[in-house]
Amino acid sequence: MFKLPYVPSADGLIEKTFSRGRKEAKKKRAASPYIPRETRKKRAEEERVKAISGIILGDLKAVIKQFPSYDQLPPFYRELLDVRIDKDKYKKSLGAVQWCVNNTENLKNKILKKIKYSKRTETDKITGLSKEFMGRCASFIKQISGDLDRLIEIKETMRNFPDIEKQPTLVIAGFTNVGKSTFLRTLTGSKVRVAVYPFTTQEIYIGHVKPKYLKYQIIDTPGLLDRHIVYRNKSELQAILAMKHLADVLLFIIDPTGNLEEQFSLLFEIREKFSSPPMIVAINKIDLIDDRKNLDEIENKLLKNSNEFKIMMMCANDYESVLKVFKEAEKLF
Numbered sequence: 001m002f003k004l005p006y007v008p009s010a011d012g013l014i015e016k017t018f019s020r021g022r023k024e025a026k027k028k029r030a031a032s033p034y035i036p037r038e039t040r041k042k043r044a045e046e047e048r049v050k051a052i053s054g055i056i057l058g059d060l061k062a063v064i065k066q067f068p069s070y071d072q073l074p075p076f077y078r079e080l081l082d083v084r085i086d087k088d089k090y091k092k093s094l095g096a097v098q099w100c101v102n103n104t105e106n107l108k109n110k111i112l113k114k115i116k117y118s119k120r121t122e123t124d125k126i127t128g129l130s131k132e133f134m135g136r137c138a139s140f141i142k143q144i145s146g147d148l149d150r151l152i153e154i155k156e157t158m159r160n161f162p163d164i165e166k167q168p169t170l171v172i173a174g175f176t177n178v179g180k181s182t183f184l185r186t187l188t189g190s191k192v193r194v195a196v197y198p199f200t201t202q203e204i205y206i207g208h209v210k211p212k213y214l215k216y217q218i219i220d221t222p223g224l225l226d227r228h229i230v231y232r233n234k235s236e237l238q239a240i241l242a243m244k245h246l247a248d249v250l251l252f253i254i255d256p257t258g259n260l261e262e263q264f265s266l267l268f269e270i271r272e273k274f275s276s277p278p279m280i281v282a283i284n285k286i287d288l289i290d291d292r293k294n295l296d297e298i299e300n301k302l303l304k305n306s307n308e309f310k311i312m313m314m315c316a317n318d319y320e321s322v323l324k325v326f327k328e329a330e331k332l333f
Helices: 010-029 037-066 075-084 087-116 123-143 145-159 180-188 234-245 260-273 292-305 319-330
Strands: 169-174 205-209 216-220 249-254 279-283 309-313
Touching (some): 010 037, 010 123, 010 145, 037 087, 037 123, 075 087, 087 145, 169 180, 169 234, 169 260, 180 205, 180 216, 180 319, 249 260, 260 292, 279 292, 279 319, 292 309
Parallel strands (some): 169 216, 169 249, 249 279
Antiparallel strands (some): 205 216
């Protein structure tokens, strides 16, 4: 999905660069004894500057190049990054790294030029220039310490972004604890967490099923509550993004033992906002309902408000029941 770079910490980068600088300078000083000592020392300090700048520029340019450009991300990942990370902090941190690269490059060229035109006998001056370079580079890196730490965190977050494939996609939506994860696990065998408390699923989970020749992508989204979008948490916003950008078919699951009015309200809100993908409404947990009339009443209420979706009954932990719902969805792709 993303090729994410190695991001060094500020202290780690300083230690690495100065260590390499010492080694390269030592090699030059230990060169042929037939070369005058002052010449060897001058070359050693030149090599130190080149080695230090090489590490800093190489590592930091890789960070800038290999982190995905926000503006070039597909819409789903771009909006997911907004929800999970904060694009302004992301851009600011990459900009800070670029600032460090620019300053290091300019300083390297300036110091190498001064060393080059110094007389080889001016050993104190040459050593001073090398120390100046090291001190100022360390200062540049320390100034972006917070940005590097933030990029390390961002990298870990992006590493856990769902790997969306270009396949026919069924997105499962509904209230919390209605059986969305159970449906995915039963149908695909995916190892998703299932529990009896709200917001068990806090990220997007993906499973795949290949009944014949075509592979389908099944996406389990975090549970939604019937509330305005400004009050929805980050988990809920991820569910909205999946429906907005990924759904070829929507499966809305209803729990007949829960608050039906709130679930209906959420269902009709989703249908109004995302009218494009065809939708199936599955009434789950029918094994917990003793009176069939209750299920009929639920179905009639749904049909009274809209005939834009097919209504089905199921038990999300029963494979045959789940498969029947999926086969109906398959007709809609």
